[in-house]
Amino acid sequence: MPEQPGELLPREFLARPAPEVAPGLLGCVLESETDEGIVAVTLTEVEAYNGEEDPASHAYRGQTARNAVMYGPPGYAYVYFTYGMHFCVNVVCMPPGTASAVLLRAGQVVAGEELARRRRPVDGPARNLARGPARLCQALGITRALNGVDLCAQASPLRLRPGTRSEEKNSIDTGPRVGVSQGADVPWRFWLDGEPSVSAYRPWVPKRRART
DNA sequence: TGCATGATGTTCT
DNA sequence: GAACATCATGCAC
Numbered sequence: 363m364p365e366q367p368g369e370l371l372p373r374e375f376l377a378r379p380a381p382e383v384a385p386g387l388l389g390c391v392l393e394s395e396t397d398e399g400i401v402a403v404t405l406t407e408v409e410a411y412n413g414e415e416d417p418a419s420h421a422y423r424g425q426t427a428r429n430a431v432m433y434g435p436p437g438y439a440y441v442y443f444t445y446g447m448h449f450c451v452n453v454v455c456m457p458p459g460t461a462s463a464v465l466l467r468a469g470q471v472v473a474g475e476e477l478a479r480r481r482r483p484v485d486g487p488a489r490n491l492a493r494g495p496a497r498l499c500q501a502l503g504i505t506r507a508l509n510g511v512d513l514c515a516q517a518s519p520l521r522l523r524p525g526t527r528s529e530e531k532n533s534i535d536t537g538p539r540v541g542v543s544q545g546a547d548v549p550w551r552f553w554l555d556g557e558p559s560v561s562a563y564r565p566w567v568p569k570r571r572a573r574t
Numbered sequence: 575t576g577c578a579t580g581a582t583g584t585t586c587t
Numbered sequence: 588g589a590a591c592a593t594c595a596t597g598c599a600c
Contacts, residue, residue: 409592418592420585428585445593446582452592465592496593541592 371522376436380410380455380462385552389525394502399477403469407553413461417544421461432461437514448496
């Protein structure tokens with residue numbers, strides 16, 4: 363239970379490079395409020411994308427209409443559509459002008475599990491409802507409509523609260539990022555050790571084109 | 575149990 | 588026209 367309902371993550375906390383912010387986001391609570399109800403998850407896996415100097419970032423080739431949110435002030439949500447069927451959500455870092463962001467990859471549902479389960483009917487009970495970026499968004503009901511919302515505002519449908527130190531700071535492990543073709547040698551993926559729900563490292567596999 | 579492939583829409587060159 | 592920060596499914600062993 364939240365000690366103070368209005369307590370949100372301070373925006374200044376996010377006004378730093380993504381690789382520094384990312385480990386701090388582990389254990390934080392992402393809360394989404396829709397007409398159906400509220401679903402909250404504890405972040406267990408994130409990835410840092412360091413703007414234009416990061417070949418794997420959407421901002422690598424400069425600002426576009428899609429990634430404009432990343433160039434804005436920190437504390438906002440950058441939601442994008444990928445692979446034709448999935449959403450992914452990022453937390454914008456760094457002051458305006460710098461496109462740094464943290465991709466939220468996985469989380470543990472701590473509230474509204476019933477609603478999350480309704481959104482994603484899963485048979486396996488042991489299966490995490492938010493194992494993977496796209497699943498995390500679906501469990502929380504995140505769509506492109508939430509692109510650019512303020513994560514540090516109470517009135518937002520998507521809020522970010524500081525992590526409860528009850529987790530006692532589980533060991534944070536790092537490793538190469540997942541699903542990126544470039545920049546895989548940079549260990550900017552962070553996850554809570556001992557969380558089997560995090561996705562396994564998947565080496566870059568060139569999409570085998572149907573070359574008949 | 576584990577790997578390999580297909581699906582699907584938006585964005586950028 | 589091609590790529591993509593993915594997931595679910597099918598088949599093999």
